[in-house]
Amino acid sequence: MPLNELKLNGTIYDETFDLIFPAAYRLHSNRHFTSVYIAQRAVQFLSEHGANTVLDIGSATGKFCLVGAVTKPAIHFTGVEYRADQVAIANACVQQFELTNVRFECANILTTSFAAFDGFYMFNPFLENKDASANMDGEKLNTDAAANHFVAHVMHELEQRPIGTPLVTYWTPIEQIPSSYELQQSNFGDTLKFWLKSC
Numbered sequence: 001m002p003l004n005e006l007k008l009n010g011t012i013y014d015e016t017f018d019l020i021f022p023a024a025y026r027l028h029s030n031r032h033f034t035s036v037y038i039a040q041r042a043v044q045f046l047s048e049h050g051a052n053t054v055l056d057i058g059s060a061t062g063k064f065c066l067v068g069a070v071t072k073p074a075i076h077f078t079g080v081e082y083r084a085d086q087v088a089i090a091n092a093c094v095q096q097f098e099l100t101n102v103r104f105e106c107a108n109i110l111t112t113s114f115a116a117f118d119g120f121y122m123f124n125p126f127l128e129n130k131d132a133s134a135n136m137d138g139e140k141l142n143t144d145a146a147a148n149h150f151v152a153h154v155m156h157e158l159e160q161r162p163i164g165t166p167l168v169t170y171w172t173p174i175e176q177i178p179s180s181y182e183l184q185q186s187n188f189g190d191t192l193k194f195w196l197k198s199c
């Protein structure tokens with residue numbers, strides 16, 4: 001059982017972890033889901049900076065939140081994702097592994113207020129709307145204009161958070177990060193970035 005193995009050993013190969021997802025979704029893991037190691041690095045930073053309630057903006061089948069929930073049981077994770085099939089898979093994992101510190105919601109991030117959260121994670125969620133070659137499942141996606149609207153909402157919500165709020169981004173353009181967030185560290189060829197709200 002991959003989540004039990006992760007709990008016991010503190011680490012696991014991605015190929016083994018991904019067995020919790022149906023085969024058709026595992027195919028997306030390399031490109032679209034956060035690896036176990038990156039998720040653990042991100043969660044470590046969020047934890048060190050006092051996050052208790054973490055929001056994953058665009059959670060897909062839930063890999064980031066599921067790894068986070070097992071790695072840091074004291075933190076509560078919420079994933080918001082607008083693909084209903086992927087949310088159903090994530091919720092099935094929550095039930096199967098009886099996790100109590102993670103939940104997934106099927107919603108457009110546009111309807112999510114960030115006020116209930118004190119730490120944030122974002123793996124370039126709007127790429128598919130801007131680059132059709134990144135499309136996961138052939139679903140008709142939103143327009144570039146809609147994606148810009150999502151970005152504006154996320155930036156506005158992040159702006160409202162108090163000084164000291166931690167944010168981790170992966171493969172996310174820095175133009176999508178409010179200037180009030182100060183870069184603390186950048187790793188993995190500048191793809192993984194750690195931010196704190198500074199003003």
Ligand SMILES: C[S@@+](CC[C@H](N)C(=O)[O-])C[C@H]1O[C@@H](n2cnc3c(N)ncnc32)[C@H](O)[C@@H]1O
Nearest residue numbers: 033034058059060063064081082108109123125
């Ligand atoms: C690159 S995947 C990241 C998955 C997950 N955060 C992880 O790290 O494993 C980005 C996800 O964001 C979702 N997404 C894109 N725009 C969204 C929106 N406006 N509201 C909710 N989810 C969205 C996509 O459907 C996709 O599943």
